[in-house]
Amino acid sequence: MTMRMTRRNVLAGGAALLSYSVLASSALSQEARLRLLWWGSQARADRTNKVNQLFQSANTNVAINGEFLGWSDYWPRLATQVAGRNAPDIIQMDYRYIVEYARRGALAPLNDYLGSVLKVDDFDQVQIEGGSVDGKLYGVSLGANSATMLVNVAAFEEAGIELPTPSTTWDDMARIGAEITKAGKRKGFFGLADGSGVEPLLENWLRQRGKALFTADGKIAYDANDAAEWFAMWAAMREAKACVPPDIQALDQFNVETSPLSLGKSATSYAHSNQLVAYQGINKDKLALSNHPLIGKGAKGGHYRKPSMFFSVSAQTKDPELGAKYVNFFVTDPKAAEILGVERGVPESKAVREGLAPTLDELGRAALDYVSGLGPLAGALPPPPPSGAGEAELALRTVAEQVGFGQLDVKQGGETLVNEVTQILSRG
Amino acid sequence: MAAVQDSAMAVGRGAQARPAAQGRFAALWTKHGAGYMFLLPWLVGFFGLTLGPAVASLYLSFTSFDLIRSPEWVGAANYVRIATADPKFAASLKVTFLYVVLSVPFKLAFALLVAILLNRGIKGLTVYRAIFYLPSLLGGSVAIAVLWRQLFAGDGLINSLLAQVGIEGPSWISHPDYSIWTLVVLSVWQFGSPMIIFLAGLRQIPTDMYEAASLDGASKFRQFYKITLPLLTPVIFFNAVVQTIEAFKAFTPAFIISGGTGGPINSTLFYTLYLYQEAFGNFRMGYASALAWILVLIIGLFTAFSFLTSRYWVHYDD
Numbered sequence: 001m002t003m004r005m006t007r008r009n010v011l012a013g014g015a016a017l018l019s020y021s022v023l024a025s026s027a028l029s030q031e032a033r034l035r036l037l038w039w040g041s042q043a044r045a046d047r048t049n050k051v052n053q054l055f056q057s058a059n060t061n062v063a064i065n066g067e068f069l070g071w072s073d074y075w076p077r078l079a080t081q082v083a084g085r086n087a088p089d090i091i092q093m094d095y096r097y098i099v100e101y102a103r104r105g106a107l108a109p110l111n112d113y114l115g116s117v118l119k120v121d122d123f124d125q126v127q128i129e130g131g132s133v134d135g136k137l138y139g140v141s142l143g144a145n146s147a148t149m150l151v152n153v154a155a156f157e158e159a160g161i162e163l164p165t166p167s168t169t170w171d172d173m174a175r176i177g178a179e180i181t182k183a184g185k186r187k188g189f190f191g192l193a194d195g196s197g198v199e200p201l202l203e204n205w206l207r208q209r210g211k212a213l214f215t216a217d218g219k220i221a222y223d224a225n226d227a228a229e230w231f232a233m234w235a236a237m238r239e240a241k242a243c244v245p246p247d248i249q250a251l252d253q254f255n256v257e258t259s260p261l262s263l264g265k266s267a268t269s270y271a272h273s274n275q276l277v278a279y280q281g282i283n284k285d286k287l288a289l290s291n292h293p294l295i296g297k298g299a300k301g302g303h304y305r306k307p308s309m310f311f312s313v314s315a316q317t318k319d320p321e322l323g324a325k326y327v328n329f330f331v332t333d334p335k336a337a338e339i340l341g342v343e344r345g346v347p348e349s350k351a352v353r354e355g356l357a358p359t360l361d362e363l364g365r366a367a368l369d370y371v372s373g374l375g376p377l378a379g380a381l382p383p384p385p386p387s388g389a390g391e392a393e394l395a396l397r398t399v400a401e402q403v404g405f406g407q408l409d410v411k412q413g414g415e416t417l418v419n420e421v422t423q424i425l426s427r428g
Numbered sequence: 429m430a431a432v433q434d435s436a437m438a439v440g441r442g443a444q445a446r447p448a449a450q451g452r453f454a455a456l457w458t459k460h461g462a463g464y465m466f467l468l469p470w471l472v473g474f475f476g477l478t479l480g481p482a483v484a485s486l487y488l489s490f491t492s493f494d495l496i497r498s499p500e501w502v503g504a505a506n507y508v509r510i511a512t513a514d515p516k517f518a519a520s521l522k523v524t525f526l527y528v529v530l531s532v533p534f535k536l537a538f539a540l541l542v543a544i545l546l547n548r549g550i551k552g553l554t555v556y557r558a559i560f561y562l563p564s565l566l567g568g569s570v571a572i573a574v575l576w577r578q579l580f581a582g583d584g585l586i587n588s589l590l591a592q593v594g595i596e597g598p599s600w601i602s603h604p605d606y607s608i609w610t611l612v613v614l615s616v617w618q619f620g621s622p623m624i625i626f627l628a629g630l631r632q633i634p635t636d637m638y639e640a641a642s643l644d645g646a647s648k649f650r651q652f653y654k655i656t657l658p659l660l661t662p663v664i665f666f667n668a669v670v671q672t673i674e675a676f677k678a679f680t681p682a683f684i685i686s687g688g689t690g691g692p693i694n695s696t697l698f699y700t701l702y703l704y705q706e707a708f709g710n711f712r713m714g715y716a717s718a719l720a721w722i723l724v725l726i727i728g729l730f731t732a733f734s735f736l737t738s739r740y741w742v743h744y745d746d
Contacts, residue, residue, distance in 0.1 A: 076708030250602035253687030
């Protein structure tokens with residue numbers, strides 16, 4: 001195969017080059033550019049891009065370059081870009097990482113813009129504090145969410161079982177799970193997803209017992225007995241076939257697409273309330289949100305409302321004020337709010353929330369009602385997780401699998417987990 | 429104007445002062461310049477993208493570096509920790525050795541088998557060769573890893589087929605006893621490139637040897653054992669070294685199939701995957717660099733060992 005230079009080739013190539021250079025120069029001629037990086041699904045990308053267009057039509061001298069990735073690819077990308085002095089101007093940030101990024105000087109403090117460019121007076125004060133590190137504001141919450149149990153309504157109805165209520169206990173769930181499995185309305189179908197390795201679920205259960213995952217000074221806040229009891233509860237459910245077997249649960253990569261619920265293996269799964277939009281997007285059966293089960297009758301819930309994610313402005317940006325302006329537009333503009341809905345959580349601004357409520361569809365309504373209706377089930381926001389928390393989460397998953405596949409008994413599992421997490425946290 | 433003329437003259441004088449040196453350079457340039465120009469893309473790539481980062485990572489392996497703050501010199505602390513206090517290092521090494529020991533022999537045996545079948549002078553050899561080579565081009569890709577997940581999952585194609593004969597299989601890909609095997613099968617399926625090399629090797633063997641052997645009454649099996657295998661040993665050796673290095677470096681399949689966790693229970697935690705987790709998941713770039721250099725060392729030792737033992741079993745014609 002040889003390539004010959006013909007008059008037509010050269011002309012076509014030249015035309016292509018010319019159009020590239022025209023495109024490039026038109027982008028360069030803008031006065032300001034903002035690069036934006038976030039994680040999330042296609043549904044989130046569509047909404048974000050629409051808001052960006054809206055912002056650009058109101059600020060014609062600004063060009064926004066948005067880019068998105070899945071959660072697990074997002075953090076390596078962000079870390080390498082920050083290390084390469086090539087950080088995006090606007091960074092979607094998580095409660096898990098904001099302390100590390102802020103303390104390492106990667107984020108710009110936004111206090112100077114409060115009240116002038118950034119108008120967050122009617123935000124829930126707790127959520128503002130959630131985005132603050134060492135007394136300075138580094139992240140503006142894009143919405144509140146809470147951990148949730150997703151329920152496949154159709155599967156419950158088929159099995160003739162009533163949906164869980166706010167007072168449903170874990171004992172009830174064990175019974176319900178076994179009944180759904182026993183009803184056998186679907187092939188290879190089980191009542192519950194195995195939540196023994198799901199960190200937010202363990203956290204909820206611990207909080208109901210007056211404990212937590214981590215202390216404020218970054219140490220482990222539960223002991224081997226707690227963990228062993230947790231594993232024992234799940235071992236009993238596994239035994240009774242109330243939940244999926246371990247090899248099915250191990251398919252779960254803790255994202256929307258691979259959860260046992262989405263794979264059609266179980267009637268429940270564990271997620272965060274704002275993810276209802278994404279889950280319903282790929283599930284044919286109607287889904288509903290329920291709070292996590294209680295450890296006993298009359299127990300106080302272990303839930304809390306947390307900032308589902310933040311927008312932070314990079315410390316490397318040329319124009320932090322423009323960044324603050326964009327973030328403000330994103331969280332306070334009524335039209336932007338209508339596009340975004342509750343996909344990133346329930347808006348923090350009271351005015352935006354009230355304006356948004358009548359425009360929501362059934363799904364958005366359900367997510368909003370869930371978060372605002374938690375009442376006494378919700379407690380205080382825990383301190384941000386210490387560094388090493390990501391590793392601790394993987395350790396929980398691995399030990400839960402070791403117990404699930406029978407390599408460790410529940411007591412050994414409890415001890416192993418507490419040992420590993422303690423070691424991880426001491427290393428930092 | 430005058431100044432310009434002056435400096436121009438100065439340049440002229442300078443040039444006259446070193447005619448010999450320039451002449452030599454010009455001569456060298458005329459002789460080798462074009463060659464170096466052709467080499468330039470590779471040279472830039474090698475120094476800029478391979479050697480530079482490799483040297484940098486050697487330095488980083490003696491530091492604590494979280495990607496955001498500047499690297500901090502810690503001496504040999506990373507290496508000490510790897511050697512004494514890292515259970516995941518041992519676990520990942522075990523998984524990787526298992527993978528190398530299982531996948532390389534199976535892959536080479538399968539590649540040789542297909543090469544021998546293709547070497548029987550069948551019609552349309554080039555077409556078959558291309559088809560059999562195809563998995564090697566695709567096998568390392570993300571798409572195939574995703575496909576593999578679908579095939580070997582609980583209700584995947586493999587279990588549907590097994591169900592036809594009454595076997596109820598587990599979710600192979602997410603069961604700690606079987607997950608490594610699905611990766612070995614994926615590796616064996618990419619037998620194309622050693623097969624092509626085997627095929628070329630088989631064609632080098634003079635046919636008169638087989639003719640002589642048949643006349644003497646040697647069976648096909650004996651011919652294979654006494655003629656084909658010994659004469660093919662240089663090719664087997666080459667393939668074994670290359671495939672072993674490839675197997676040590678394998679990353680994508682385990683990353684995609686386990687969702688980056690190396691699970692279930694670290695059963696697919698390849699060394700490279702653990703290295704990646706440390707670097708980009710836990711932001712310990714210094715520690716990950718030390719892990720990388722240990723991998724270089726291990727691969728180097730393996731290769732050296734292969735070359736040392738080769739004199740006892742590899743037969744060269746000359």
